[in-house]
Amino acid sequence: MLPELFFYYNATVITVLSALVVTRSNPVHSIMLMLVMFFHIAALYLFLNAEFLAAIQIIVYAGAILVLFLFVVLLLNLKKELVTQIFIVRWPLGLVAMAGLLVLMFAGIKSFTLGPTGDFTIEKIAGETHTAAIGTVLFTEYIVPFEVASLVLLIAIIGAIVLAKKQIKT
Amino acid sequence: MVELQWYLYLSAAVFTIGVFGFLTRRNIIFMFISIELMLNGVNISLVSFSHYLQDPRGQILAFFVITVAAAEAAIGLAIIISVFRNKETVYVDEMTETKG
Numbered sequence: 352m353l354p355e356l357f358f359y360y361n362a363t364v365i366t367v368l369s370a371l372v373v374t375r376s377n378p379v380h381s382i383m384l385m386l387v388m389f390f391h392i393a394a395l396y397l398f399l400n401a402e403f404l405a406a407i408q409i410i411v412y413a414g415a416i417l418v419l420f421l422f423v424v425l426l427l428n429l430k431k432e433l434v435t436q437i438f439i440v441r442w443p444l445g446l447v448a449m450a451g452l453l454v455l456m457f458a459g460i461k462s463f464t465l466g467p468t469g470d471f472t473i474e475k476i477a478g479e480t481h482t483a484a485i486g487t488v489l490f491t492e493y494i495v496p497f498e499v500a501s502l503v504l505l506i507a508i509i510g511a512i513v514l515a516k517k518q519i520k521t
Numbered sequence: 522m523v524e525l526q527w528y529l530y531l532s533a534a535v536f537t538i539g540v541f542g543f544l545t546r547r548n549i550i551f552m553f554i555s556i557e558l559m560l561n562g563v564n565i566s567l568v569s570f571s572h573y574l575q576d577p578r579g580q581i582l583a584f585f586v587i588t589v590a591a592a593e594a595a596i597g598l599a600i601i602i603s604v605f606r607n608k609e610t611v612y613v614d615e616m617t618e619t620k621g
Binding site: 423426445448510 | 583
Protein backbone atom coordinates (compact mmCIF):
# COMPACT_ATOMS: atom_id res chain seq x y z
CA MET A 352 0.00 0.00 0.00
CA LEU A 353 2.74 2.47 0.97
CA PRO A 354 4.79 2.07 -2.25
CA GLU A 355 1.68 2.76 -4.36
CA LEU A 356 0.87 5.82 -2.26
CA PHE A 357 4.43 7.11 -2.67
CA PHE A 358 4.30 6.60 -6.43
CA TYR A 359 0.88 8.23 -6.85
CA TYR A 360 1.96 11.23 -4.78
CA ASN A 361 5.11 11.70 -6.90
CA ALA A 362 3.28 11.12 -10.18
CA THR A 363 0.57 13.66 -9.34
CA VAL A 364 3.08 16.28 -8.23
CA ILE A 365 5.26 15.77 -11.33
CA THR A 366 2.30 16.00 -13.75
CA VAL A 367 0.74 19.06 -12.07
CA LEU A 368 4.08 20.87 -11.77
CA SER A 369 5.05 20.19 -15.39
CA ALA A 370 1.66 21.56 -16.50
CA LEU A 371 2.29 24.66 -14.35
CA VAL A 372 5.85 25.06 -15.70
CA VAL A 373 4.75 25.52 -19.32
CA THR A 374 1.86 27.89 -18.46
CA ARG A 375 3.47 30.41 -16.06
CA SER A 376 4.18 33.87 -17.43
CA ASN A 377 7.08 34.60 -15.06
CA PRO A 378 10.19 32.61 -16.11
CA VAL A 379 11.65 32.66 -12.57
CA HIS A 380 8.48 31.09 -11.10
CA SER A 381 8.56 28.48 -13.85
CA ILE A 382 12.19 27.57 -13.13
CA MET A 383 11.54 27.32 -9.36
CA LEU A 384 8.57 24.99 -9.97
CA MET A 385 10.80 22.95 -12.25
CA LEU A 386 13.34 22.61 -9.41
CA VAL A 387 10.65 21.03 -7.18
CA MET A 388 9.67 18.76 -10.10
CA PHE A 389 13.26 17.55 -10.54
CA PHE A 390 13.46 16.65 -6.85
CA HIS A 391 10.31 14.54 -7.21
CA ILE A 392 11.72 12.83 -10.30
CA ALA A 393 14.89 12.08 -8.30
CA ALA A 394 12.66 10.54 -5.59
CA LEU A 395 11.10 8.30 -8.27
CA TYR A 396 14.60 7.24 -9.41
CA LEU A 397 15.45 6.29 -5.81
CA PHE A 398 12.21 4.32 -5.74
CA LEU A 399 13.37 2.45 -8.87
CA ASN A 400 16.74 1.50 -7.27
CA ALA A 401 18.72 4.00 -9.35
CA GLU A 402 20.64 5.91 -6.68
CA PHE A 403 23.39 7.08 -9.03
CA LEU A 404 20.89 8.58 -11.47
CA ALA A 405 18.98 10.26 -8.62
CA ALA A 406 22.20 11.95 -7.51
CA ILE A 407 23.06 12.90 -11.12
CA GLN A 408 19.54 14.26 -11.60
CA ILE A 409 19.93 16.61 -8.64
CA ILE A 410 23.57 17.58 -9.31
CA VAL A 411 23.36 18.10 -13.08
CA TYR A 412 19.73 19.17 -13.63
CA ALA A 413 18.92 21.06 -10.43
CA GLY A 414 22.46 22.19 -9.73
CA ALA A 415 23.79 23.08 -13.18
CA ILE A 416 21.15 23.34 -15.91
CA LEU A 417 18.53 25.23 -13.86
CA VAL A 418 21.14 27.64 -12.51
CA LEU A 419 22.24 28.26 -16.11
CA PHE A 420 18.60 28.97 -17.08
CA LEU A 421 18.22 31.29 -14.09
CA PHE A 422 21.40 33.20 -15.04
CA VAL A 423 20.14 33.74 -18.58
CA VAL A 424 16.66 34.82 -17.41
CA LEU A 425 18.18 37.34 -15.00
CA LEU A 426 20.64 38.51 -17.67
CA LEU A 427 17.94 39.19 -20.27
CA ASN A 428 15.56 41.25 -18.06
CA LEU A 429 12.21 39.88 -19.24
CA LYS A 430 9.79 42.41 -17.74
CA LYS A 431 7.82 42.39 -21.01
CA GLU A 432 6.93 38.71 -20.54
CA LEU A 433 4.60 39.55 -17.63
CA VAL A 434 2.32 41.76 -19.76
CA THR A 435 2.57 40.23 -23.24
CA GLN A 436 0.76 37.29 -24.83
CA ILE A 437 2.58 34.16 -23.63
CA PHE A 438 1.13 31.72 -26.19
CA ILE A 439 1.12 31.94 -29.98
CA VAL A 440 -2.17 32.91 -31.65
CA ARG A 441 -2.97 29.38 -32.80
CA TRP A 442 -2.35 27.70 -29.42
CA PRO A 443 -5.48 25.43 -29.60
CA LEU A 444 -3.75 23.67 -32.51
CA GLY A 445 -0.91 22.79 -30.14
CA LEU A 446 -3.45 21.46 -27.64
CA VAL A 447 -4.97 19.24 -30.35
CA ALA A 448 -1.52 17.92 -31.31
CA MET A 449 -0.77 17.21 -27.64
CA ALA A 450 -4.09 15.40 -27.09
CA GLY A 451 -3.58 13.30 -30.22
CA LEU A 452 -0.07 12.31 -29.16
CA LEU A 453 -1.28 11.47 -25.63
CA VAL A 454 -4.12 9.25 -26.89
CA LEU A 455 -1.74 7.50 -29.31
CA MET A 456 0.84 6.85 -26.57
CA PHE A 457 -1.73 5.64 -24.02
CA ALA A 458 -3.25 3.26 -26.58
CA GLY A 459 0.23 1.89 -27.28
CA ILE A 460 1.17 1.53 -23.60
CA LYS A 461 -2.02 -0.40 -22.83
CA SER A 462 -0.93 -3.33 -25.03
CA PHE A 463 2.66 -3.37 -23.76
CA THR A 464 4.09 -6.59 -22.32
CA LEU A 465 7.48 -7.06 -20.67
CA GLY A 466 10.21 -9.06 -22.41
CA PRO A 467 12.72 -11.45 -20.79
CA THR A 468 14.50 -9.98 -17.76
CA GLY A 469 18.27 -9.62 -17.38
CA ASP A 470 20.68 -10.26 -14.50
CA PHE A 471 20.77 -6.74 -12.96
CA THR A 472 18.76 -7.82 -9.92
CA ILE A 473 18.26 -6.02 -6.62
CA GLU A 474 20.53 -8.56 -4.89
CA LYS A 475 23.34 -7.80 -7.36
CA ILE A 476 22.95 -4.04 -6.87
CA ALA A 477 22.95 -4.48 -3.09
CA GLY A 478 26.03 -6.69 -3.34
CA GLU A 479 28.34 -4.35 -5.22
CA THR A 480 26.56 -0.96 -4.76
CA HIS A 481 24.68 0.77 -7.57
CA THR A 482 27.41 3.19 -8.70
CA ALA A 483 29.97 0.38 -9.02
CA ALA A 484 27.52 -1.82 -10.93
CA ILE A 485 26.67 0.99 -13.38
CA GLY A 486 30.32 2.02 -13.68
CA THR A 487 31.41 -1.51 -14.58
CA VAL A 488 29.00 -1.58 -17.53
CA LEU A 489 29.75 2.03 -18.51
CA PHE A 490 33.53 1.60 -18.61
CA THR A 491 33.60 -1.78 -20.36
CA GLU A 492 30.70 -2.20 -22.76
CA TYR A 493 29.97 1.51 -23.31
CA ILE A 494 33.48 3.02 -23.20
CA VAL A 495 33.30 4.41 -26.78
CA PRO A 496 29.96 6.26 -26.26
CA PHE A 497 31.37 7.54 -22.95
CA GLU A 498 34.38 9.07 -24.74
CA VAL A 499 32.09 10.53 -27.42
CA ALA A 500 30.01 12.10 -24.61
CA SER A 501 33.15 13.79 -23.26
CA LEU A 502 33.80 15.16 -26.77
CA VAL A 503 30.21 16.47 -26.94
CA LEU A 504 30.69 18.30 -23.63
CA LEU A 505 34.01 19.77 -24.82
CA ILE A 506 32.33 21.07 -28.00
CA ALA A 507 29.51 22.51 -25.85
CA ILE A 508 32.01 24.39 -23.65
CA ILE A 509 33.90 25.87 -26.62
CA GLY A 510 30.68 26.59 -28.55
CA ALA A 511 29.05 28.39 -25.63
CA ILE A 512 32.09 30.65 -25.19
CA VAL A 513 32.38 31.39 -28.92
CA LEU A 514 28.66 32.13 -29.31
CA ALA A 515 28.20 34.27 -26.19
CA LYS A 516 31.37 36.40 -26.34
CA LYS A 517 31.16 39.97 -27.58
CA GLN A 518 32.08 40.57 -31.21
CA ILE A 519 35.36 42.47 -31.41
CA LYS A 520 35.24 45.28 -33.97
CA THR A 521 38.21 45.11 -36.34
CA MET B 522 4.34 -3.28 -6.47
CA VAL B 523 3.53 -0.48 -8.90
CA GLU B 524 2.89 -1.69 -12.43
CA LEU B 525 5.32 -0.63 -15.17
CA GLN B 526 2.39 0.79 -17.14
CA TRP B 527 1.88 3.56 -14.60
CA TYR B 528 5.45 4.77 -15.06
CA LEU B 529 4.92 4.79 -18.83
CA TYR B 530 1.67 6.77 -18.45
CA LEU B 531 3.49 9.32 -16.29
CA SER B 532 6.36 9.50 -18.78
CA ALA B 533 3.93 10.00 -21.70
CA ALA B 534 2.07 12.74 -19.79
CA VAL B 535 5.26 14.69 -19.00
CA PHE B 536 6.49 14.28 -22.59
CA THR B 537 3.26 15.54 -24.15
CA ILE B 538 3.10 18.52 -21.78
CA GLY B 539 6.62 19.32 -23.00
CA VAL B 540 5.44 19.00 -26.62
CA PHE B 541 2.55 21.40 -25.91
CA GLY B 542 4.87 23.96 -24.34
CA PHE B 543 7.35 23.69 -27.21
CA LEU B 544 4.67 24.16 -29.86
CA THR B 545 2.74 27.02 -28.25
CA ARG B 546 5.04 29.26 -26.20
CA ARG B 547 6.33 32.43 -27.84
CA ASN B 548 9.30 32.89 -25.51
CA ILE B 549 12.38 30.93 -26.67
CA ILE B 550 13.50 30.33 -23.05
CA PHE B 551 10.22 28.53 -22.34
CA MET B 552 10.74 26.45 -25.47
CA PHE B 553 14.06 25.31 -24.02
CA ILE B 554 12.40 24.54 -20.67
CA SER B 555 9.84 22.43 -22.56
CA ILE B 556 12.68 20.49 -24.23
CA GLU B 557 14.09 19.75 -20.77
CA LEU B 558 10.63 18.50 -19.73
CA MET B 559 10.51 16.16 -22.73
CA LEU B 560 13.98 14.78 -21.95
CA ASN B 561 12.92 14.17 -18.34
CA GLY B 562 9.79 12.33 -19.47
CA VAL B 563 11.91 10.02 -21.61
CA ASN B 564 14.35 9.49 -18.74
CA ILE B 565 11.55 8.35 -16.42
CA SER B 566 10.53 5.64 -18.88
CA LEU B 567 14.15 4.58 -19.51
CA VAL B 568 14.89 4.17 -15.78
CA SER B 569 11.61 2.32 -15.14
CA PHE B 570 12.33 -0.04 -18.08
CA SER B 571 15.79 -0.61 -16.62
CA HIS B 572 14.29 -1.52 -13.24
CA TYR B 573 11.54 -3.79 -14.52
CA LEU B 574 13.69 -5.56 -17.15
CA GLN B 575 16.57 -5.80 -14.63
CA ASP B 576 19.04 -4.51 -17.19
CA PRO B 577 21.53 -1.66 -16.55
CA ARG B 578 21.49 -0.41 -20.16
CA GLY B 579 18.41 1.77 -19.67
CA GLN B 580 20.16 3.68 -16.90
CA ILE B 581 23.30 4.05 -19.05
CA LEU B 582 21.14 5.55 -21.81
CA ALA B 583 19.46 7.90 -19.29
CA PHE B 584 22.97 8.97 -18.19
CA PHE B 585 23.86 9.86 -21.79
CA VAL B 586 20.55 11.73 -22.20
CA ILE B 587 21.45 13.87 -19.16
CA THR B 588 24.91 14.53 -20.67
CA VAL B 589 23.42 15.65 -23.98
CA ALA B 590 20.82 17.79 -22.13
CA ALA B 591 23.62 19.64 -20.33
CA ALA B 592 25.46 20.30 -23.61
CA GLU B 593 22.24 21.35 -25.33
CA ALA B 594 21.34 23.79 -22.53
CA ALA B 595 24.79 25.41 -22.66
CA ILE B 596 24.77 25.87 -26.46
CA GLY B 597 21.10 26.86 -26.63
CA LEU B 598 21.36 29.52 -23.93
CA ALA B 599 24.49 30.94 -25.60
CA ILE B 600 22.49 31.21 -28.84
CA ILE B 601 19.64 32.94 -26.95
CA ILE B 602 22.08 35.47 -25.48
CA SER B 603 23.66 36.27 -28.85
CA VAL B 604 20.21 36.59 -30.52
CA PHE B 605 19.01 38.88 -27.72
CA ARG B 606 22.14 41.02 -28.07
CA ASN B 607 21.53 41.53 -31.81
CA LYS B 608 17.70 41.60 -31.98
CA GLU B 609 16.56 42.72 -28.49
CA THR B 610 13.84 40.05 -28.51
CA VAL B 611 13.24 36.55 -27.12
CA TYR B 612 10.00 35.94 -29.03
CA VAL B 613 10.26 33.44 -31.87
CA ASP B 614 7.55 35.13 -33.98
CA GLU B 615 9.67 38.30 -34.07
CA MET B 616 12.79 36.48 -35.32
CA THR B 617 11.94 36.43 -39.03
CA GLU B 618 15.29 37.15 -40.74
CA THR B 619 15.63 33.74 -42.37
CA LYS B 620 11.97 33.79 -43.60
CA GLY B 621 11.49 30.31 -42.11
